Amino acid sequence: MAFRRLAAVLAVALLPGRGLAHASEQGFVLLLPTEIYTAAGAASVALTVFLLIFLPDRLSLGLFGALRLVRLRRGGLRVLTSCLSFLLLVWLIHIGLTGPRDPLANPMTLFIWTVWWVGFAVLQGLLGNLWHWVNPWVGPAALIRALLGVRPLLPLPHRLAPWLAVAGFLAFAGFLIADIAPADPARLARVVGLYWLAMFAAVLIFGPRWLLRAEAVSLFMRCYARVGLFGRLKRGLAAGLPGWGLFAMPVPSLGLAVFMLVLLGCGSFDGLNETFWWLALLGINPLEFPGRSAVIWQNLAGLLAANAALVAVYALAIWLGLAISRAGMTLHRAFRVFAPSILPIALGYHLAHYFTSFLVDGQYALNALNDPYATGADLLGLGQVYVTTGFFNTRDSVRAIFLTQAGAVVIGHVLAIILAHALAVRAFGSSRRALISQAPLAVFMVLYTFFGLWLLAAPRGA
Template sequence: MAQISKSALAAIAALAVVALTAQGALAHASEQGFVLLLPTDVYIAAGGASVALTVVLLALLPPGAAEALFRTVRMWPASAALRHVTSCLAAVVLAFLVWRGFTGSRDPSVNPMPLFVWTVWWIGMVSVQGLIGNHWRWTNPWTGPAALLTKLTGSRAPWRYPRRLGHWPALGIFLLFAGFLLADPAPTDPARLAAYAGAYWYVALLGLVLFGPAWMVRAEGITVLMRIYARMGLLGRARGRVAAGLPGWQVISMKAPPLALAVFTLVLLGTGSFDGLNETFWWMGVLGVNPLEFPGRSAVIAQTLIGLVVCNLALIAAFAACLWLGERIAGTRRPLKQAFCLFAPSILPIALGYHVAHYLTAILVDGQYVAKALNDPLGNGANLLGLGDFYVTTGFFNTPGTVKVIWLSQAGAVVIGHVIAILLAHALALRDTPGTRRAVLGQAPLAAFMVAYTVFGLWLLASPRGL
């Protein structure tokens, strides 16, 4: 079995390389990038073919081969030492950022508040959480201050969190965050962002103090978001020790999530997809807006919010329909809710892969502004990092060689995310379905959905943008 698993892994890796080495076309990267100069049909076709061939390969593998790929290596004992200390430090950093948001420059490329919220946290820390492991255990800005308050006052949470609410409050909070990110007229305005971030910190801390840790892991949207992505990390915990394995191994080792958490997982993908879609010329055409004369975000707030909701509902409906059809093809007749909760985590690699790909060019540019802010955090001419008169460059967008590397990196993130998603779905199906043939038949509609979404994700990356 080990030999078969190694062969399967090598074959799957080779298929992914097809998408990364296709020749004959140049492309552009996404996220306020540059206009596509040459077609990307070759790359998109190769990416879709890679995922499709992965499906075929998995159908031919013996039972257990896919799950064997997610075996882990247990290492040193797990520890959460100093997590309250680092959490308090994170709260101090957030307080500093809020202060700078109100008192610093109004330029979002200079003020550290928007730079750290949108570049360091939303792009960098979320990506690291999903790619490496759960750093949020140490970096969240609430658990440390709450523990300190408990120690000083000697009192514990007076109320019990209502279990019937589950994770639905967290999902609602994340949708509010997504609405602010995509539809607010000025989400990068330092003072505006500082007001929202400061108020949210106080509300979340109050909830933690009143309801205890259950509030943090069920109702606090940011923490739930980070905990979901942590299930994709290379590193995690297994039987009290730090363990490492193929991304997604923690999904295999955990129970199926409750319905609200399963829906949250789909919403992560739907929101990320709409984040890319609402910048395209196609979406501008749907709105009847000239992309070269965009009137501003304030003119399309309602349309953006409606699009966000419709995109997520359409994704959830399509996913559920594929599962319903698969259950009937396989003849398992598993309740749709049970199937939805079982297979929803398999979407995580797709959401994470697109998150990394979509924001790659943003981190390349805005990361330089972050370095400048770290070099002079108070705006008083300091030179803490020795950068001196450092100038931000976007020259790598003007050279065909670097543009191709950027595009291939983005395409690779999308394709690899889909390949891992198919591996996960296959392993979950075999674990919960009697017989390999039934599992493969039942997974067919979901696999087709993932192949189509691969092509859609690559199209989003290659589409000219109007914002």
């Protein structure tokens, strides 16, 4: 038994991955010795902080260098792929309104919440900016400009733009977390269709830069793309350690920095709001959950409070680091400089959060694509895919699932700490001052590791 527990500790400390907490409808409780995994995960993050003491400055900076692979040429392919993506979206909206009412049989629900929100977003964070090719606004806007000669009517308000993205993403998270039926195909189709029309109008009014600075979904995807292995560098395709794109990017504006933190805050609360702890805080018996309609305003308030608390604690950690290191940098600039280091954590939580639902709903998605109108068709030649949840029934498979999620959380935090240290070395020019300035932020990240791993195994009643 001692050997097996030691093996579990080592597995969590060394397992590569990314992470978060639960999924859309997760009532799955991990009856495992989670204190071992939690302690081991936090210990591995703390060990990373300790090892940074001995990491030379040149190596810290060199870790996030990139190797240029090929030169990229401009062409019309992006317009074509974007138009195809738009046509796919139109079909999904159509089938959402006219197809099966069962969310587990309608491609609209399964594609948006399983294929795109979970699968595509994770691939974006691992590989790079795939959204660049499938953004459903780029192609139609380019065609309108070419055919009708439409030009932007108003200049984009650059300082306001990222704050509009913050508000947009909070609204998106609010719909996902607090709406009475975000998985209802017709309801989701109307929301997606209206959102596409509103953003398309904004692109025509303010120009393509709207998508780069103010549109929440595109900005969310661009942030995750910066974590990926591949990216653009001097008009070429380059590759490097995950996070090199964050290290290479200019210092973000305050609004964009807050947006990066909101990605983590929304993901964390999406895991917290279904736990027994949260329901008990609201005075609700988790075993007699009254339904989503009973907690709409409570969840919206909790979402806003969670994000405000995260931004405040992060700012406090940055301020303490500046105070004890006497780095001579303003809080305003330091907040912006180190905000990108939060994104590996957000991406890690995103994967772990939805991992179990993806294992199940991905099977339903295959069935829905094979028979989108539930008429008995076999378009992909797959027959009827038998949906199984058998991997939740054995200790070994559950252990593997939890280790994958926990490893994801830990690796996200480890990468964040290394990236924050490299940013500090570049900003302050001294490894010693960088270490001192990052001490409070490192403590914050270690504590957040404990929180994230607890969230993975917390029982849920909603």
